[in-house]
Amino acid sequence: MKITILKDQLNESISHVSKAISSRTTIPILTGIKIDAHANGVTLTASDTDISIQSFTPNQIGNDMIIEVFKPGSVVLPSKFFVEIIRKLPAQKIEIEVKDRFQTIIRSGSSEIQIMGLDPEEYPLLPQIEESKKITIPSNLLKDLIKQTTFAVSTNESTPILTGVLWHINENRLKFIACDRHRLATREITIESDSLQNFHNTVISGRTLNELHKILPDQNNLIDIVISDNQVLFKIHSILFYTRILDGTYPDTSKLIPESFQTDLVVPTKELADAIDRAYLLSREDKTNIVKMIMHEDESLEISSSSSELGKVTEQIKLKHIAGELLRISFNSKYMLDALKVMDSDHIRIGFTGAMHPIIIKPEEDTSILQLILPYRTTN
């Protein structure tokens, strides 16, 4: 293999695939980035077995020559050193030449780097995925779905299925569900129903979706999502992002959500979030995160937390609306802050069915987002 490639484009391609490099892998070849030079460009591949990312750079972009391939070929280079040294090379033009036993010479300006490469034949093949089962979602909408749910996945590896987000299909509705036994986050969208016919419920790791979120563009470019029995492929421009589907059956969470409420509040979102944030600061010092909410006759809400060592925080919020029984309820303030952070509406609606039952949080007018938090049992 012998090529020249421009530094900025190589760095961009490296930055995409490097999200799949794990420093903790036990498979030596996966500490590397695979480089394939072929007639029409250069493909980089990185994988940690859960996620595999491939990024293609064409020889020419518009009128700009990016790559010259003198001799096609492949090599795997140790990623940590490769990524750092490419970023620091002195000239835009970089020559990469693979010699005997995958010894690789990188030249740029007056620098010459020799790297011991690895045999690309040892690099695992990417999954072959049939293109028949495919859905298409605008990138910015997919980012919203991820942001509004993924924070609620379980971090406890003893129930692996809960570390993932369920992609649930119901007629022409696609719903993301994340749940960690203490809280639940869902976001639903409508998509063209014929594209959903071959599509089954699928669970994808929350960590994977967070990495995908970093690569997805903020614009409404359409992202093709191809699903096989055990793999999903996201096609993002010149990037292919593969991930495996989590094994197991996701629990039925639909029964957790009450049909009707004893108490219904409408609260200004930012004011509530700021008040809970201050109460959280104190509750965190006691390592409990417990914050108490008390509804008053005068349509106000009292938020408070106390610590035997430090003191007490008390906050008052004027409600926009209250109906039903006045409650005192305690909850994990960190969970409530996570839920409020992803609400993009000025006011939110909170529904209660008693002090020991799930708290339901939704935007005031919108039903596509629903967050659930289990309250704490407290003595008063």
Place this chain on the structure above:
Amino acid sequence: MKITILKDQLNESISHVSKAISSRTTIPILTGIKIDAHANGVTLTASDTDISIQSFTPNQIGNDMIIEVFKPGSVVLPSKFFVEIIRKLPAQKIEIEVKDRFQTIIRSGSSEIQIMGLDPEEYPLLPQIEESKKITIPSNLLKDLIKQTTFAVSTNESTPILTGVLWHINENRLKFIACDRHRLATREITIESDSLQNFHNTVISGRTLNELHKILPDQNNLIDIVISDNQVLFKIHSILFYTRILDGTYPDTSKLIPESFQTDLVVPTKELADAIDRAYLLSREDKTNIVKMIMHEDESLEISSSSSELGKVTEQIKLKHIAGELLRISFNSKYMLDALKVMDSDHIRIGFTGAMHPIIIKPEEDTSILQLILPYRTTN
């Protein structure tokens, strides 16, 4: 004590003193910030016994009322929670009221915070320093002196004196010296000689100087420095920064610096730093940081490093000037990078007295900065 104070000014004052708060202190009262409200304003104090910082906010700045003191008094509040909660209060106007047993109520908008305060009488007194021994240095020049030397102090606590920077006086010259047995950094300035007459050699902890560097303004405001037998006080606007002088005798480093050189190079600074940085990347992987320098007949310099596992980096640099014997010499690339980073001249002069003797680095035309690095003994 009862006051109102504006949030922005209180936060600014907190940000100054919080640099002296140590999370590892064993003295409970020092985990707090002391607040003193008196007729003309509010003083905050924090201390970790090595450093003490006091910041004064006056009642009025220009025509703006900042503070109203309804009842003078003092209290010590736990710093971590106090610092965080003040930053997040909802309104600009903050009321602080100290009640029985130092219970403190903070009110802002619809928030009310109760904090268990501590008795200010238990807070250690700041050192009393006589104003007679005083020197004055422009702030930006003092920052340069700190930046160009402090990185070279020892981090090894077994020789405490070397963890400090020596302020050395010779006639009307003030020189900062830092040394960790492998390298030495010095920077010298001229100051008015009569202000130096009462001034003795003084050693101040490198960590302290780094904290001071963060508080010093970038402009050329004059900073008064008052020196007593065991304390130094820096006066920065409304901030008083106290630190103790390190005990012990600083070693005489003057004999380390050769009078004349066998080899003398002039090299472009940035090109050399970039080349060594790339060689460092590889040497770091082997945990040695060893980089080799070879001088060639054609007035070029070869910089290289190699790792048995990863490969080799080779760099060529054209010299501006070379005189004397052609040498091969190895050194710690991290130390060389630290030294080059604080050189503000386009070219530097490097002097050698053989492959086993100290390497001396200076700006091409300026003798006020001098860096010394001991070479490594290597087999070739």
